[in-house]
């Protein structure tokens with residue numbers, strides 16, 4: 116029998132290796148920028164199109180490559196950074212495997228232009244699917260430009276696996292931030308679809324954080340500094356009151372590399388224990404320096420986990436360093452303005468007392484008095500859908516209870532188990548007046564007991580179906596012109612979200628436009644006419660971003676969900692009897708009265724039997 120084992124041709128080996136190094140456009144961004152930094156660049160430009168699917172280009176002013184290296188760099192295991200295995204333990208560069216460019220060139224169209232400092236001519240190389248198409252001298256500028264186009268053009272299965280442009284954009288942005296946060300001394304810019312997202316100049320870390328996250332961060336951050344024999348920790352943490360409901364501003368770096376570590380994250384959270392509410396996360400940006408021999412970064416090219424020799428000791432050091440930093444800021448505000456600002460709240464003067472804030476509510480106010488209810492079926496019509504319109508003009512505004520609706524994690528609706536759907540048929544609301552409990556739940560009696568309805572979730576369900584409804588229902592979304600146009604400035608990173616969102620919001624009662632960096636608000640849906648328009652529009656965006664995690668949910672649903680979650684009356688809002696009756700009617704006319712669009716229970720049932728048992 117003849118031998119059957121063969122060596123794989125290089126281009127196939129590269130394609131297989133590419134699967135490990137390049138998962139998505141963001142991985143290309145990481146590899147290219149890291150190469151630029153290794154090449155000693157002080158200025159790096161990142162240009163991205165369509166979330167990186169069409170183009171990722173990095174232009175640097177680093178050392179450039181010779182003609183020979185410009186060709187060699189695309190070979191597998193071609194690296195200028197290590198020569199012997201021993202070098203692995205003294206790594207000072209970001210790359211060392213010599214795999215990135217070979218992998219990228221195997222699954223994309225790559226244009227390289229590079230020129231060494233002081234040389235007259237540079238080199239241009241075009242390479243597609245590992246095949247060199249062209250190599251010629253080029254009169255380019257000093258440094259290197261690598262453009263990676265049409266990622267995975269020859270691996271359709273992987274291309275299809277990519278998320279939407281916005282999803283990929285978000286990952287690219289994260290990658291860019293990880294680099295920007297660790298190299299504040301570099302000039303960095305990031306353009307997406309020709310839109311300038313960031314232009315960062317050399318600055319110190321605090322300035323960079325403020326530049327990236329906005330001015331308020333100057334007041335929010337506390338410096339951390341700790342030096343021991345095994346680790347040096349520097350960086351910033353957030354004051355407890357600025358903890359967020361998302362943990363997206365948690366950054367750990369070791370020897371200038373971003374990494375993730377649940378154990379260390381736990382150490383940080385433990386330091387905040389008792390001073391921030393549960394399920395809140397303080398932003399943190401912490402930088403560790405350890406001897407290069409004491410960590411193993413050689414785990415996986417794209418993995419962000421790093422093994423530390425002195426894991427447990429470092430845990431204890433992190434915890435105490437943070438406690439100390441927080442303690443300093445609480446007990447002994449320093450006058451060192453470089454480091455820390457002083458208290459925001461002036462101490463009380465003698466004889467002064469704190470006034471409890473009061474909210475005035477007119478309990479007799481009934482915004483529905485002039486409204487006609489066009490849903491007139493009996494509450495038991497259940498899933499039949501019935502025709503109804505909700506013109507809940509003005510659930511008068513009380514500051515929304517943020518806690519209540521921020522903690523509604525969005526779940527895929529299709530995963531939700533529909534409980535007790537048979538209930539639809541049995542529910543017959545008795546014509547007794549509903550009662551509101553704790554300004555949050557509505558108690559209503561039914562023939563065989565009573566129901567407790569979560570008012571926010573109920574209204575969310577009703578609005579969700581309305582926004583998802585056909586044009587007939589949409590036309591019932593009336594808008595209310597504002598007396599004066601309101602506007603607010605957006606964060607440039609959010610521009611792609613706004614561009615996607617605005618046309619949809621304008622179909623749903625808003626009148627919004629994007630002028631430069633500002634969103635102009637001319638009208639809002641009548642349902643929300645008493646809300647603060649700026650907060651409302653921002654909340655829709657927050658909800659929309661949140662729903663981003665559900666890639667499989669279609670855009671219409673995400674928009675409807677964002678609108679519903681933002682416009683629904685919040686827990687904490689007092690409702691009149693008519694409002695409650697109206698909401699109950701609308702809820703039972705909806706398709707899924709039991710389950711909120713976030714997948715949460717709307718109704719709790721208490722049967723007479725259960726009630727009777729309790730008295731036994």
Ligand code: ADP
Nearest residue numbers: 150154188194195210211212213214215216259
């Ligand atoms: P690694 O970074 O692990 O060495 P890469 O495949 O990323 O492997 O790059 C291969 C080699 O190409 C690098 O070692 C470096 O010599 C060269 N190179 C890559 N990008 C640049 C750049 N922007 N400027 C100068 N040289 C570069």
Ligand code: MG
Nearest residue numbers: 146150210215
């Ligand atoms: Mg590299």
